[in-house]
Amino acid sequence: MEFSRIFMISCSVFLLCSSLAYGQAASPPAPAAMSPSPTPAPAPAPAYVNLTYLLSVAGPFHNFLDYLESTKVMDTFQNQANNTEQGITIFVPKDSAFKALKKPSLSNLSNDQLKSLILFHAMPKFYSLADFNDLSAKGPISTLAGGQYTLNFTDNSGTVHLNSGWSKTKVTSAVHSTDPVAIYQVDKVLLPEAIFGTDIPPMPAPAPAPAPDVSPSADAPSADSKGSASPSKSSQSTSSSHRSRNLGIWSQLVLALLGGWILFL
Ligand SMILES: *[C@@H]1O[C@H](CO)[C@@H](O)[C@H](O)[C@H]1NC(C)=O
Ligand SMILES: *[C@@H]1O[C@H](CO)[C@@H](O)[C@H](O)[C@H]1NC(C)=O
Ligand SMILES: *[C@@H]1O[C@H](CO)[C@@H](O)[C@H](O)[C@H]1NC(C)=O
Ligand SMILES: *[C@@H]1O[C@H](CO)[C@@H](O)[C@H](O)[C@H]1NC(C)=O
Numbered sequence: 001m002e003f004s005r006i007f008m009i010s011c012s013v014f015l016l017c018s019s020l021a022y023g024q025a026a027s028p029p030a031p032a033a034m035s036p037s038p039t040p041a042p043a044p045a046p047a048y049v050n051l052t053y054l055l056s057v058a059g060p061f062h063n064f065l066d067y068l069e070s071t072k073v074m075d076t077f078q079n080q081a082n083n084t085e086q087g088i089t090i091f092v093p094k095d096s097a098f099k100a101l102k103k104p105s106l107s108n109l110s111n112d113q114l115k116s117l118i119l120f121h122a123m124p125k126f127y128s129l130a131d132f133n134d135l136s137a138k139g140p141i142s143t144l145a146g147g148q149y150t151l152n153f154t155d156n157s158g159t160v161h162l163n164s165g166w167s168k169t170k171v172t173s174a175v176h177s178t179d180p181v182a183i184y185q186v187d188k189v190l191l192p193e194a195i196f197g198t199d200i201p202p203m204p205a206p207a208p209a210p211a212p213d214v215s216p217s218a219d220a221p222s223a224d225s226k227g228s229a230s231p232s233k234s235s236q237s238t239s240s241s242h243r244s245r246n247l248g249i250w251s252q253l254v255l256a257l258l259g260g261w262i263l264f265l
């Protein structure tokens with residue numbers, strides 16, 4: 001009887017010892033898995049938009065491109081696109097629009113006039129198609145040609161109409177519309193009153209226009225994907241190491257008591 005009691009006690013002492021050993025083994029806290037701190041994303045540099053390239057692959061806009069190069073207005077446009085916060089909006093007539101131009105023709109213009117006429121086809125700010133709704137109410141809008149070279153806009157249920165006095169036309173498609181560069185194709189060369197005077201020829205009766213093929217601007221807001229820091233696991237692991245240390249102290253106490261009891265027996 002006495003022996004079996006001692007055997008049971010030594011068994012429990014052994015169990016307690018092994019549990020203590022386990023507690024000590026588990027006690028050094030496992031290094032918390034360090035979640036990498038989110039590195040702040042660098043401010044994205046505005047993507048370079050090569051206007052020459054864009055205009056040479058769309059259209060055809062060869063006439064307009066030739067004028068842009070010969071007047072060096074391309075440098076002004078590209079600089080506006082490269083180096084300003086406001087950006088640029090360009091109205092580009094197709095080659096057929098230049099072909100249709102008989103009276104008045106551009107052949108008599110001085111170099112300065114020609115340069116102004118080409119500058120007249122752009123505004124020193126990026127406008128998405130949706131922005132023209134607001135511009136309609138604002139009266140004459142300045143162009144890169146400055147001064148008297150203004151355009152009037154009307155937004156007729158989504159179709160943007162332009163009025164330069166001599167030319168009444170509309171945007172027929174969006175070639176490019178991502179801040180800071182908007183390029184819209186127009187039906188006619190924009191002839192400014194400031195060059196051709198106010199003796200504006202009467203408008204021919206408007207022909208039934210085919211439905212405009214205006215593709216929506218491609219400037220979908222890019223999802224702001226901020227990396228959120230995942231909650232650190234360190235608090236969890238410290239609390240579990242606390243628990244195992246407490247268990248260690250507790251089993252040492254019990255062991256001491258048992259040891260005393262065995263000695264007493
Ligand atoms: C822009 O595009 C044109 C036509 O593709 C090319 O000749 C020119 O080298 C490009 N410019 C730059 C700076 O990439
Ligand atoms: C516009 O930026 C491109 C690329 O950085 C550069 O090659 C070109 O010379 C710049 N043009 C102007 C007019 O600033
Ligand atoms: C262009 O010049 C010719 C001859 O110099 C002249 O007859 C014609 O009226 C001019 N056209 C315009 C639009 O100024
Ligand atoms: C533009 O609109 C203003 C009024 O807002 C008007 O006085 C002006 O004549 C218009 N210009 C053209 C070219 O239609």
